[in-house]
Amino acid sequence: MELTSTSFNDGHSIPEQYCFCRIDPGTHASLSDNRNPHLAWTGAPDGTRSFVLLCMDPDVPTVGDDVNQEGRSVPHDLPRCEFCHWVMVDIPSTCSELAEGACSDGVTPGGKDDPPGPEGSRQGVTNYTDWFAGDADMGGDYHGYDGPAPPWNDERLHHYLFTIHAIDLDRCPVEGADFRAEDVLRAIEGHVLASATITGTCSLNPTVAGRV
Numbered sequence: 174m175e176l177t178s179t180s181f182n183d184g185h186s187i188p189e190q191y192c193f194c195r196i197d198p199g200t201h202a203s204l205s206d207n208r209n210p211h212l213a214w215t216g217a218p219d220g221t222r223s224f225v226l227l228c229m230d231p232d233v234p235t236v237g238d239d240v241n242q243e244g245r246s247v248p249h250d251l252p253r254c255e256f257c258h259w260v261m262v263d264i265p266s267t268c269s270e271l272a273e274g275a276c277s278d279g280v281t282p283g284g285k286d287d288p289p290g291p292e293g294s295r296q297g298v299t300n301y302t303d304w305f306a307g308d309a310d311m312g313g314d315y316h317g318y319d320g321p322a323p324p325w326n327d328e329r330l331h332h333y334l335f336t337i338h339a340i341d342l343d344r345c346p347v348e349g350a351d352f353r354a355e356d357v358l359r360a361i362e363g364h365v366l367a368s369a370t371i372t373g374t375c376s377l378n379p380t381v382a383g384r385v
Contacts, residue, residue, distance in 0.1 A: 174217060176337050176369035180210030180273055186382075187321060187333060187373035191273075193280060193301075194322035194377060201241070201325040202377050208274040209259075209318040210373075214337045218366045221266050221339040225361060227354055228259035228318070232331040233300075240324045249328040256304075257354040258333065259318040260297040261290055262345035277318040282310060288317030295345075297352040314351060321375035330381055336370040 181187045189195040190206040197203035214224070233256040239245040261276075268291045276290050284305075288296050301315035323331040338361060346360045376382040 174214055174337065174339060174367045174369035176212060176214045176335065176371045178211050178213070178335075178371055181373045183371045183373075185374065187375050191373075192320040192322065192375060196325070196377050196379060196382065202322070204280045205320070207277055207280045207318075207320050209271065209277040209320075210335075211271065211273040212335060212337070212371075213270040214369055215269065216367070216369075217266070217269075217339045220341050221366055222341055222343045223262070223266055223345070224264035224268065225338040225340060225345060225357060226259065226261040226264060226271075226336070227257065227338075227357070228333055228335045229354065230256045230258060230321070230323070230331050230333050232323070232327075232329055234324065234327070239326065241326060245326060247324050247327040247329070251329075253329070255354075256300045258299055258301075258320060259335075260299065260352070260354045260357055261294055261317075262297070262347065262352075262357055263294045263343075264291050265293055277320075280319070283313030284315035284319075285317045286314075290317070295352075297347070297350075297354070297357065299354075316350070321373075323375055323377055325377040327376065327378055328381065330374050330376050333373045333375065334370050335373070336368055338368045339366045340364045341366055
């Protein structure tokens with residue numbers, strides 16, 4: 174399989190219109206257009222009955238003490254973990270493309286309850302649900318796509334892995350509205366026929382972004 178995008182090139186920077194936040198010289202970061210990027214895939218094997226889509230950032234700090242704090246920085250060598258930006262299941266086998274902005278167009282405080290997607294598809298919650306927990310203005314369940322917003326003082330460039338899985342199931346066996354990426358990966362174990370990934374990068378740290 175091959176996964177491509179007209180929105181960004183594999184291994185290159187994700188334009189700010191596909192990000193949750195953009196660099197702001199006055200405030201370090203401000204909300205951006207948050208449009209989902211275009212994605213298209215080819216070469217699904219025989220026996221494919223549906224697709225699963227994930228977007229994961231493996232460069233998220235495991236310790237948040239320095240995150241977005243004036244006069245401090247998040248060290249490059251700080252241990253990192255994954256952060257889910259998108260999880261979609263039950264994409265029909267007849268679907269091979271997602272248009273730019275078709276699933277997300279703008280930031281929705283508190284998260285999107287029922288984001289648009291291909292007919293029959295379902296979209297779970299992302300780690301923005303955890304990030305904004307307890308925030309009076311932004312807290313809620315974040316379903317669907319919400320783009321990059323790495324710490325503006327992070328010394329590390331963040332990578333965003335968009336992965337499409339072709340599976341031999343019509344319906345991914347996860348229930349409810351609040352399933353997560355880890356639930357999906359467990360559910361499709363042994364059912365993945367092929368996968369493809371495209372990677373974009375992002376930094377809101379002008380020092381790092383200027384080196385990209």
